[in-house]
Structures are given as C-alpha cells and as structure tokens.
Amino acid sequence: MKKAAILVAGGKGTRMGGPVSKQYLPIAGKPILMHTLEVFSKAEPEIELILVLPEMDFGLWQELVEKHHFSIAHHIVAGGNSRFQSVKNGLKAVSFNSGLVAIHDGVRPFVKESVIQDSFQEAARNGSAIAVVSLKDSIRKLTDNGKSFYQERQYFRLVQTPQTFQLEKIRKAFETTELPQFTDDATVYEHQGWQVSLIPGNPENIKITTPEDMDYAEFLASKK
Ligand SMILES: Nc1ccn([C@@H]2O[C@H](COP(=O)(O)OP(=O)(O)OP(=O)(O)O)[C@@H](O)[C@H]2O)c(=O)n1
Numbered sequence: 001m002k003k004a005a006i007l008v009a010g011g012k013g014t015r016m017g018g019p020v021s022k023q024y025l026p027i028a029g030k031p032i033l034m035h036t037l038e039v040f041s042k043a044e045p046e047i048e049l050i051l052v053l054p055e056m057d058f059g060l061w062q063e064l065v066e067k068h069h070f071s072i073a074h075h076i077v078a079g080g081n082s083r084f085q086s087v088k089n090g091l092k093a094v095s096f097n098s099g100l101v102a103i104h105d106g107v108r109p110f111v112k113e114s115v116i117q118d119s120f121q122e123a124a125r126n127g128s129a130i131a132v133v134s135l136k137d138s139i140r141k142l143t144d145n146g147k148s149f150y151q152e153r154q155y156f157r158l159v160q161t162p163q164t165f166q167l168e169k170i171r172k173a174f175e176t177t178e179l180p181q182f183t184d185d186a187t188v189y190e191h192q193g194w195q196v197s198l199i200p201g202n203p204e205n206i207k208i209t210t211p212e213d214m215d216y217a218e219f220l221a222s223k224k
C-alpha cells in the first residue's frame with residue numbers, strides 16, 4: 001500500500017518568539033524539521049514526504065537544505081492561515097489517490113520510528129490511528145464561576161501526532177468547512193461520524209512550542 005506523510009510546518013511559532021520561526025531552529029546543530037523528516041524516512045524508506053511551509057520561507061528552507069547538505073527527498077507545499085488549511089494543502093499534494101497518509105506536526109521531531117510504523121499498520125486495519133499518551137498529573141475541570149472539580153484521569157489522553165488515515169477518507173473529511181473544534185486531524189475525521197482508533201504514542205514526542213522546550217529538546221537529542 002502506498003504511504004505518504006504530510007509534515008505541517010506552516011506556522012509562525014509566536015509562542016516561541018524570536019526572529020526565526022521555531023521549525024528552523026537548530027537542535028544538535030540541525031534544524032528541527034530535518035530531524036522530523038529523517039525519522040519518517042528511516043521508519044518508512046519508501047514514503048512520499050510532503051513538507052508544508054509558509055510560502056515566504058521557501059527561500060530560507062532552500063538555503064538550509066544546501067547548508068546542511070540535506071538529501072532526503074521531499075516536496076514543498078505552501079501552508080495556509082491555520083493548521084487545518086495547511087493540512088488541506090498537503091492532502092491535495094499527495095501524488096496518489098489510494099493509500100495511507102500520516103499527518104504530523106513538523107515540530108515534533110522526537111516521534112519514535114515504531115510509533116510511525118504502528119500508526120500505518122493500525123490505519124490500514126481500521127481507517128485511522130491517533131497517537132496518544134496517558135496523563136502523569138492529576139487534572140481538574142474549571143467552571144465559569146471560578147470553581148474546579150476532580151476528574152478521573154484514567155478516562156483522558158493527551159493527543160499527539162502522527163495521526164494517520166486512509167487517504168480517501170481523510171481527503172473527504174477535509175472537504176468540510178473549518179470549525180473552531182478542529183484542533184487536530186482526528187476532530188476533522190470524527191466530524192464525518194467516523195470513530196478514530198487510538199494507538200500509544202511516545203512521551204518524549206513533545207510539540208516544541210515555548211522556549212523552555214528547546215532545552216529539553218537538546219537533552220533528548222543528546223540521548224539519541
Ligand atoms: N497555519 C499553520 C499553523 C500551524 N501549522 C503547523 O502546525 C503545527 C502545530 O502548530 P503550533 O505548534 O501551534 O505551531 P505555530 O502555529 O507555529 O505556533 P504558535 O501557535 O505559537 O504561533 C506546527 O508544526 C505548525 O508549523 C501549520 O502548518 N500552518
């Protein structure tokens with residue numbers, strides 16, 4: 001079965017701040033996005049890789065590719081104004097019509113190869129595979145009047161990427177109008193009335209979001 005991965009990196013990284021968007025920041029001397037492309041290429045050597053970037057960054061990316069002698073084949077696609085729109089652009093760019101597609105945040109470079117492989121296997125069986133991890137902390141639900149209530153954490157999961165799907169189904173799901181609850185791809189898929197399948201993610205697969213994440217990312221890279 002044909003496989004593709006869409007690595008979305010069309011954001012501005014406003015929570016990270018700084019003059020360079022977070023997806024290009026170096027970890028262990030190499031831009032975050034190159035680590036992410038590498039892990040997908042290692043996990044699935046035959047995969048079609050689609051990298052979604054802000055159109056204004058195409059030149060910067062080309063310079064980084066040359067500077068780092070980066071040789072993993074990938075297609076570049078222009079992002080949109082939201083993650084939803086960036087994914088939609090990536091889905092249009094997949095070169096085949098029948099197969100599987102993993103959608104992954106470009107800024108999650110520490111996803112395990114085994115999680116990527118498991119996600120394709122589960123999506124082939126059941127249509128979708130969403131990587132999730134359990135919570136380590138207790139959680140409380142806040143109310144609008146300033147109270148809070150205990151919640152049973154065994155019924156909750158933190159949602160990561162990859163989120164992997166049968167291509168025809170996720171393309172159809174993304175034909176819908178964008179809604180505020182579409183914080184990831186699972187919510188778009190579910191909006192069709194389809195149930196998602198969950199698979200175990202890996203806890204170190206953090207979404208690099210704020211400056212303190214960079215120190216942890218350097219630590220994780222040093223352990224690889
Ligand atoms: N218009 C957008 C917005 C986000 N993303 C991507 O979606 C992933 C998860 O988004 P997030 O971590 O929120 O990234 P940013 O939107 O860049 O961060 P911020 O919200 O701090 O600006 C990132 O890889 C980001 O580049 C995207 O492809 N297109």
Ligand SMILES: C[C@](O)(CO)[C@H](O)COP(=O)(O)O
Pocket residue numbers: 083105159160161183184185207
């Ligand atoms: C897709 C995601 O990474 C799953 O946890 C997350 O929902 C992205 O959220 P963001 O607000 O775009 O950072």
